[in-house]
Amino acid sequence: MVDALQLSLLALVVVLSLADIVRLRKKEARKTGYGGWIRQLAKRRGLVVALLACATFLGCLLVAQVIHEPIPRVPDEFSYLLMADTFAHGHLANPTPPLPEFFDTLHVLVHPAYASKYFPAQGVFLALGQKLAHHPSVGLWLSSSLACAATCWMLQAWAGPVWGLVGGVLMMVQWGVFSYWSQSYWGGMVAALGGALCLGALRRLWDHLSWSSALCFALGSVILVNSRPLEGALAVGVATIATLCRAWKQRRRPTPVFWRRVVIPATGLLLLGAALTMVYNHAVTGSAWTSPYLEHERQYQQTPPFIFLPMHPDIGYSNPVMAGFYGDVEGYRYEYKRHLFPCSTATVLADWWSFYCGVLLSLPLVIPVLLRPGWTRYVQLAVLAGLIALTAISHTNNVGLRSLMDLLVLVQVVLLWRVFAGFWQRLAISTAVLLLVVGFVSKWWFPHYSAPVAGLLWFLQLDGLRRLWHWRSETVAAPVAPPNRGRRRSVNGPKPGNGFRLGIGLRNLVVLFPIICALSLAGRVIERKNSIGPLDELPDWGTLIDIKGDWSITRTTVQAWLGKQAGPQLVFVQYGSDHSFAAEWVYNEPDLEQAKIVWAHDMGAEHNRLLLQQMPERTPWLLQADLPNPVLSAYKEAGQSLSPAPQPTAMPGPGAPASGKVIAVSTQRR
Numbered sequence: 001m002v003d004a005l006q007l008s009l010l011a012l013v014v015v016l017s018l019a020d021i022v023r024l025r026k027k028e029a030r031k032t033g034y035g036g037w038i039r040q041l042a043k044r045r046g047l048v049v050a051l052l053a054c055a056t057f058l059g060c061l062l063v064a065q066v067i068h069e070p071i072p073r074v075p076d077e078f079s080y081l082l083m084a085d086t087f088a089h090g091h092l093a094n095p096t097p098p099l100p101e102f103f104d105t106l107h108v109l110v111h112p113a114y115a116s117k118y119f120p121a122q123g124v125f126l127a128l129g130q131k132l133a134h135h136p137s138v139g140l141w142l143s144s145s146l147a148c149a150a151t152c153w154m155l156q157a158w159a160g161p162v163w164g165l166v167g168g169v170l171m172m173v174q175w176g177v178f179s180y181w182s183q184s185y186w187g188g189m190v191a192a193l194g195g196a197l198c199l200g201a202l203r204r205l206w207d208h209l210s211w212s213s214a215l216c217f218a219l220g221s222v223i224l225v226n227s228r229p230l231e232g233a234l235a236v237g238v239a240t241i242a243t244l245c246r247a248w249k250q251r252r253r254p255t256p257v258f259w260r261r262v263v264i265p266a267t268g269l270l271l272l273g274a275a276l277t278m279v280y281n282h283a284v285t286g287s288a289w290t291s292p293y294l295e296h297e298r299q300y301q302q303t304p305p306f307i308f309l310p311m312h313p314d315i316g317y318s319n320p321v322m323a324g325f326y327g328d329v330e331g332y333r334y335e336y337k338r339h340l341f342p343c344s345t346a347t348v349l350a351d352w353w354s355f356y357c358g359v360l361l362s363l364p365l366v367i368p369v370l371l372r373p374g375w376t377r378y379v380q381l382a383v384l385a386g387l388i389a390l391t392a393i394s395h396t397n398n399v400g401l402r403s404l405m406d407l408l409v410l411v412q413v414v415l416l417w418r419v420f421a422g423f424w425q426r427l428a429i430s431t432a433v434l435l436l437v438v439g440f441v442s443k444w445w446f447p448h449y450s451a452p453v454a455g456l457l458w459f460l461q462l463d464g465l466r467r468l469w470h471w472r473s474e475t476v477a478a479p480v481a482p483p484n485r486g487r488r489r490s491v492n493g494p495k496p497g498n499g500f501r502l503g504i505g506l507r508n509l510v511v512l513f514p515i516i517c518a519l520s521l522a523g524r525v526i527e528r529k530n531s532i533g534p535l536d537e538l539p540d541w542g543t544l545i546d547i548k549g550d551w552s553i554t555r556t557t558v559q560a561w562l563g564k565q566a567g568p569q570l571v572f573v574q575y576g577s578d579h580s581f582a583a584e585w586v587y588n589e590p591d592l593e594q595a596k597i598v599w600a601h602d603m604g605a606e607h608n609r610l611l612l613q614q615m616p617e618r619t620p621w622l623l624q625a626d627l628p629n630p631v632l633s634a635y636k637e638a639g640q641s642l643s644p645a646p647q648p649t650a651m652p653g654p655g656a657p658a659s660g661k662v663i664a665v666s667t668q669r670r
Contacts, residue, residue, distance in 0.1 A: 060145070079117060082587065117293050128142065148172045186448065198221055213262075214265045228448075302315050311334075387405065428460050
């Protein structure tokens with residue numbers, strides 16, 4: 001439905017633009033006319049950045065009120081929340097729990113410490129929200145507001161104050177208010193923040209050496225190292241090397257001013273960030289040089305992160321869930337990408353385009369190519385026709401068709417390289433392509449993996465809009481004097497042709513573009529409110545999921561009900577043979593002894609007795625998670641099975657006795 005809405009908006013804005021509904025004439029540039037107040041506001045760069053940050057935060061809060069607050073669903077989110085809770089309680093890691101096989105779960109370390117496997121930057125923001133407002137979503141929205149503000153700040157240096165303002169607003173509308181980057185705990189905005197700080201500072205340092213830009217570059221680098229180190233290094237590394245090479249060609253050699261304003265402040269902050277990172281690594285893994293992510297790879301991963309690397313030795317897992325995910329699911333993913341490489345790259349390209357461009361944001365990249373005279377526009381038309389046709393059958397694993405899609409995308413990159421011919425434009429294109437290539441050879445890829453270059457992608461979008469705004473037909477730009485073939489024709493002169501009207505229409509399109517993006521945002525929010533379309537903000541954004549009946553809502557409902565019961569609770573989670581490993585229920589708070597609810601894997605009656613003896617004060621439950629309506633029942637010493645449960649009673653209200661009750665958990669959120 002979102003695609004249909006965007007196509008409808010696109011058709012409407014094209015009609016309005018060509019019909020010249022929005023009147024734009026030569027007086028538009030006057031301060032008292034159209035755009036004057038925007039130019040005046042854009043000149044106040046600091047105020048624009050601050051206003052954009054506030055607007056993004058309020059927008060995130062409004063969306064959460066309209067739909068619901070972020071609810072963890074992806075295993076990565078639970079891991080980040082464990083990290084945030086640990087930080088909020090003043091710890092870097094937690095001791096290994098007793099009987100760790102009951103609590104061993106996806107993306108979490110239990111040895112040598114109980115902690116998340118991920119890098120700490122996302123957890124720091126979530127912990128900040130939990131500490132300040134008692135809810136990690138506030139930290140999530142804070143990271144989103146800072147990322148949008150930093151992107152605006154970056155674009156002010158790359159594209160100018162007016163286009164920087166436009167780019168900041170578009171990022172807020174497209175990702176900052178409603179996307180899985182800003183409405184889930186999975187991440188994306190923190191890495192985008194680090195990339196924007198680095199790239200914005202780098203562009204300013206190219207024009208003027210200052211200690212403030214050097215500190216921003218160092219701060220952004222520290223954030224990238226602690227969020228997405230590989231992609232961040234590639235994104236910033238390419239820009240840094242290119243800048244140094246151009247600087248060397250122009251003989252801008254290092255001077256004492258360079259050392260005093262750039263090297264010393266940047267190095268000091270980088271060393272501080274490195275020291276803090278090493279302290280965190282040591283607290284979790286026992287080694288300052290080994291990150292939790294690498295330790296998790298060593299303990300759990302049978303398949304390497306990149307498909308060109310060999311398989312790891314066989315690993316023994318503590319429970320079937322871990323063996324099924326890390327052995328079977330990831331093993332299949334690894335083999336699939338190795339043996340059907342063209343199909344996997346086409347999937348990455350389709351997901352990348354769907355998130356970063358989609359229907360609307362393809363306009364600023366495609367139309368400038370179509371306006372280019374000569375063979376370029378015809379090749380662009382052929383590429384668009386081919387990609388649209390192949391996208392309609394993209395669900396197939398036909399190697400030939402997927403290879404053709406890869407070839408067409410390569411041709412599209414060449415066209416963009418030809419049309420967007422400036423140094424900074426080509427730098428943005430090459431960096432984005434480099435991160436895409438990394439996605440091609442990675443076992444897993446999701447859009448937030450390319451978050452460090454989000455600012456560069458917006459720069460390309462803005463450059464496309466700028467080209468549309470300044471486009472003029474060649475016949476209008478260089479008119480030829482009319483021949484003397486009659487008094488009337490000589491007096492009247494040449495009339496403005498189609499090129500003049502098209503130029504006015506393109507300016508109308510640029511003016512209306514942020515409006516249709518805002519309308520698209522409203523449509524996506526309404527769609528999610530009604531739960532009638534693809535859940536774009538989750539990893540399986542191409543499948544139809546009814547969010548009201550999703551297992552994450554069910555888990556939240558069960559946890560809220562258990563939290564109202566008297567005394568501490570212990571829940572054994574039992575899965576069926578067709579269990580989906582993405583729907584993992586066993587995630588806990590950092591301090592298991594003090595936690596109100598403890599979730600544990602059902603390891604069989606005999607083994608479960610060990611945990612019951614370890615936690616005798618807790619009320620035990622059995623959750624049959626893979627039934628159509630998950631059933632929570634009082635735990636019995638005898639073995640339990642996934643046979644049909646007795647006719648359930650209604651869920652007791654708060655304080656009602658639970659002993660002997662069987663509770664069918666409703667998956668409908670009221």
